Amino acid sequence: MTLREHDLTLPLTEDAVRALNVGDIVYLTGEIFATAGMPTHDRLLGCLDGVEDLPFDLKGGALFHLGSLNEEGEDGALRIVYMNPTTSTRFNAHMPRLIPGLGLRATGGKGGLSAESAKAMAEAGCVYLAFLGGGAEIITAGIRRVTGIGWPEMISHYRIARIEVDRLGPLTVGIDAHGNSIYDRTTAAALDKRQAILEEMRKARGA
Amino acid sequence: MAITDEMILHATKELYSRALRKVPEDAKAALAQAMTTETDETARHTLELQLRSAELAEKKDRFVCSDSGVPVYFVKVGAGAELKCDFKTSIRAGYEELVDTIEPPMLKHVTNPLTLERSYHGKDMPIVSYDFESGIDYVEIICSPKALGSGRWAAMELFTFPSLEEIETYILDVAIKAGAQHCPPVVMGVGIGGTFDHCAGLAKKQTLRKIGTTNPDPALAAMEERLFRAVNALGFGPMGTGGDTTVLGVHVDYASGHGFTPVAVAFNCWINRRTSVKIWGDGRMEWGE
Numbered sequence: 001m002t003l004r005e006h007d008l009t010l011p012l013t014e015d016a017v018r019a020l021n022v023g024d025i026v027y028l029t030g031e032i033f034a035t036a037g038m039p040t041h042d043r044l045l046g047c048l049d050g051v052e053d054l055p056f057d058l059k060g061g062a063l064f065h066l067g068s069l070n071e072e073g074e075d076g077a078l079r080i081v082y083m084n085p086t087t088s089t090r091f092n093a094h095m096p097r098l099i100p101g102l103g104l105r106a107t108g109g110k111g112g113l114s115a116e117s118a119k120a121m122a123e124a125g126c127v128y129l130a131f132l133g134g135g136a137e138i139i140t141a142g143i144r145r146v147t148g149i150g151w152p153e154m155i156s157h158y159r160i161a162r163i164e165v166d167r168l169g170p171l172t173v174g175i176d177a178h179g180n181s182i183y184d185r186t187t188a189a190a191l192d193k194r195q196a197i198l199e200e201m202r203k204a205r206g207a
Numbered sequence: 208m209a210i211t212d213e214m215i216l217h218a219t220k221e222l223y224s225r226a227l228r229k230v231p232e233d234a235k236a237a238l239a240q241a242m243t244t245e246t247d248e249t250a251r252h253t254l255e256l257q258l259r260s261a262e263l264a265e266k267k268d269r270f271v272c273s274d275s276g277v278p279v280y281f282v283k284v285g286a287g288a289e290l291k292c293d294f295k296t297s298i299r300a301g302y303e304e305l306v307d308t309i310e311p312p313m314l315k316h317v318t319n320p321l322t323l324e325r326s327y328h329g330k331d332m333p334i335v336s337y338d339f340e341s342g343i344d345y346v347e348i349i350c351s352p353k354a355l356g357s358g359r360w361a362a363m364e365l366f367t368f369p370s371l372e373e374i375e376t377y378i379l380d381v382a383i384k385a386g387a388q389h390c391p392p393v394v395m396g397v398g399i400g401g402t403f404d405h406c407a408g409l410a411k412k413q414t415l416r417k418i419g420t421t422n423p424d425p426a427l428a429a430m431e432e433r434l435f436r437a438v439n440a441l442g443f444g445p446m447g448t449g450g451d452t453t454v455l456g457v458h459v460d461y462a463s464g465h466g467f468t469p470v471a472v473a474f475n476c477w478i479n480r481r482t483s484v485k486i487w488g489d490g491r492m493e494w495g496e
Contacts, residue, residue: 003248023249023448036273038323067273069314081311084273087356087388110356111388112447132256133356133390133446134272134478137263155325157273157314170256172249172448182448183387189449190383190441197437201375204433 007167011060012105014125020173022180026129027169028106031147033058036067036086036109037158040151041094048101055150055160058102065091065109066131066139067157070149078146080161083139085110085131096120108171112183118175128175130182142168208488209291210346212300218484218492219301219333222350223278224309226480227270230261231496234394234479237418237455241392241445250450254392257445257477271478275313276352278302278333281412285343289488294337302333316354336408349483351415357393357476360385363407368466374399375434381472382438382454387447390476392455394418395438398471401462406469413458414475427459434459445477455479 003025008016010030020026033056035041047054068083088095088109095117099107107113107121108129121128131139142165150160175181235258242254264271280298284290306313306327315325317332362381366373378397396416398409422428434457444450455477475481483495 003252025252067314069273069311082270082273084270086274087359089388110390110446130446130448132253132260134476135256135260136270136273137267138256138260140269141263155315170252172253172446174448186443186447186449187383187386190386190443193440193442194379194383197379197440198376200440201379201433201437202372204429204436205371205375 010062012062014105017105017125017127018177020127020176021178022173022176022182024173025169026171026173027167028062028171029166029168030164032163032165032168033061033063033160034066034068034083034163035063035158035160036065037154038090040154040158040160041091041098043151044098044102045094048097056148056162058104060103060105062106063102063104064107064129064131068161069156070146070159070161071156072149072152078149080140080143080146080163082136083143084136085133085139087111088113088128092117099126100124108174112174112181115181115184118179118181118184121175122177122179125177127173127177129171130174131171139168142166209289210486210488212292212297214486214490214492215292215294215297216301216304218348218486219280219298220305222280222348222482222484223302223305223352225494226350226352226482227275228268229265229496230271230478231481233418234455234477235261238392238477241452241455245450245452247444247450249448250444250452253445253448254452261478269311272354273314274354274356275316276354276358276480277317279351279353280333280335281338281349281351281415282335283338283340283347285345286339286341287344288346290346295335298333298335345485345487347483347485349415349481351475351481354476357389357474360389361410361471361473363403363469363471365403366468366470369468369470371430374470375430375437377470378434378472379437382441385474387443387453389474390446391443392445392452392477394475394479395434395454395457396473396475397434397457397459398469399459399461400464400468402464403469405462406471407473409460409462410471410473413460414473415481416458418456418479422459427461431457431459
């Protein structure tokens with residue numbers, strides 16, 4: 001069996017998103033948004049409540065949980081030195097509202113999102129793409145250029161970076177737009193196996 | 208001839224910098240070994256990516272992960288080591304110099320837990336523990352920068368005269384709760400007994416033991432084998448997309464205690480950041496991982 005691979009161009013259409021299944025491999029070309037900040041996610045919720053304006057229009061966009069060392073050079077040029085995913089489950093409380101509220105077609109990072117987010121993704125037509133944790137050089141290699149930095153007053157990894165990428169990946173579809181989550185599936189399977197595993201351990205102890 | 212502040216400062220800087228760029232050889236060997244036994248296609252793909260990531264970072268002299276963590280050092284002072292140094296001041300100075308000069312720069316991960324403000328500096332940073340050892344004439348320093356992914360899922364529980372079954376069930380349940388949040392395949396360090404603080408230290412130190420080494424205590428070796436099989440049977444797999452490889456090793460140590468028995472579990476993510484150096488008074492520095 002070989003893994004299904006998709007070369008996708010951003011912004012993603014709903015059809016393209018719905019065609020993806022958990023376990024598929026994806027490469028992305030086009031513009032993404034990246035932030036790793038908890039305060040950033042709080043601010044994004046604030047934007048939905050009309051507290052302030054969004055730094056970018058994220059409708060139909062791909063917002064990933066990626067921390068980056070980004071900087072504006074003395075010549076005003078923006079650059080990213082390295083980029084790598086952060087733990088998405090930290091944003092379990094934010095994502096069920098941010099996915100439909102911002103109109104996201106893709107989100108991602110590492111570690112997946114809760115069942116509530118998976119439900120929001122199925123309704124909105126959005127996928128979760130898993131990046132390799134500790135894959136900084138592989139991920140950074142996909143960056144073509146930085147096209148904007150939102151909320152530059154925040155520390156580097158909290159800002160929202162808008163980045164043009166060229167075959168960013170490989171990424172794994174962790175949650176598809178049909179309500180399937182690799183994370184919920186593996187957790188449920190582990191809990192199912194728990195009693196049998198404990199029994200094996202008991203036998204191995206010779207008790 | 209004695210170990211000086213300059214030597215400690217240099218070691219502190221260099222150990223952290225090296226830990227961010229190089230996946231230890233034993234961890235790479237364990238990942239490569241897992242590739243040969245792993246039955247899940249996606250899992251093999253992830254293991255291959257992990258090895259490629261390690262190779263690229265090493266070749267380009269860049270960080271493997273963007274989360275450079277918080278600085279953690281373990282110092283072991285040999286009874287025969289000749290000292291002319293102030294460890295606390297030199298280690299702090301080495302870390303400060305590292306933060307100012309490291310290329311590429313690190314992100315700010317040192318967090319004030321009361322205000323959630325982040326910077327490079329903060330109370331009790333770097334985190335250093337000191338130990339003494341008889342029969343050696345050097346100082347050994349181990350650096351293991353701790354990031355969120357693997358730091359967050361450590362756990363401890365205190366039992367009263369627990370059976371082995373209770374202990375092992377708890378360890379399995381900690382593994383289930385952590386799932387794949389700690390960037391597997393991980394190394395799992397377990398401490399049993401002692402006191403609250405000592406037990407946590409045992410677990411932490413076991414995450415630093417080389418993968419593939421056999422526990423000299425046959426009872427612990429057997430426990431490690433049982434837990435290794437059990438946790439891998441859970442099926443979380445590399446980065447949690449399913450598979451047979453969730454742990455690369457389970458390492459257990461114990462200490463005598465009272466009838467209240469702490470059991471602690473700590474993790475190290477797949478990149479297994481750890482570097483070490485032995486320093487002698489004549490200026491020799493032997494770097495390891």
